[in-house]
Amino acid sequence: MKPTYALALAALFACVPLTRAGAAAPAAPAVPAASVAVTTPDAARVQAVQAMLAAMQSEKMMRSVAGASRYANEEQRASVFAKLDKVAPQEIYQRLATPVARVIGVQTANELTAFYASDYGKRLLQQTYNSRASMFPPEPPVPNPAEKKMLKRPELVQARKELAGADATIRHEAFVLLQAIIKK
Secondary structure, three states: OOHHHHHHHHHHHHHHHHHHHHHHOOOOOOOOOOOOOOOOOOHHHHHHHHHHHHHOOHHHHHHHHHHHOOOOOHHHHHHHHHHHHHOOHHHHHHHHHHHHHOOOOHHHHHHHHHHHHOHHHHHHHHHHHHOOOOOOOOOOOOOOHHHHHHHOOHHHHHHHHHHHHHHHHHHHHHHHHHHHHHHO
16 A cells, blocks of 8 residues: 555544544543534634644654655665755744644644643653654653643643544644655
């Protein structure tokens, strides 16, 4: 199966649980409602998602997407990484913000921005982007008692669940952006 077909199929399967999740699970009163997917996000939503992508260091995610792609030869791989290095991180955040804002809401984006700006979030990103490739993911950093309390906040728990649900869509949009950068 061609990689583009596989990614398109994965994106379709990733969207199926999002449409059924709202109908199947009743919303708890203490936890904010899940972000609703929209076709055209407003400026505030796009701005919040752009800040979230910056806090998540999405330019490094783009490098991991490029590294996971298949290339005909090593020269083509080097060419892709050279083109990716020429793109400013702010441009990546800006170009990814609109498609990602379709599935991530303002509250979720704000919660995740604050989380990834915290010491624990920074350590988590450091481990995510600077660990070696392995069959099993490394254990997350050990949080201190204050960080454990932060991780149990219902808003953050809900936001991390929404991010996990939107991960396939985010990676797909990163791949689409990578293809656009390569064609430049």
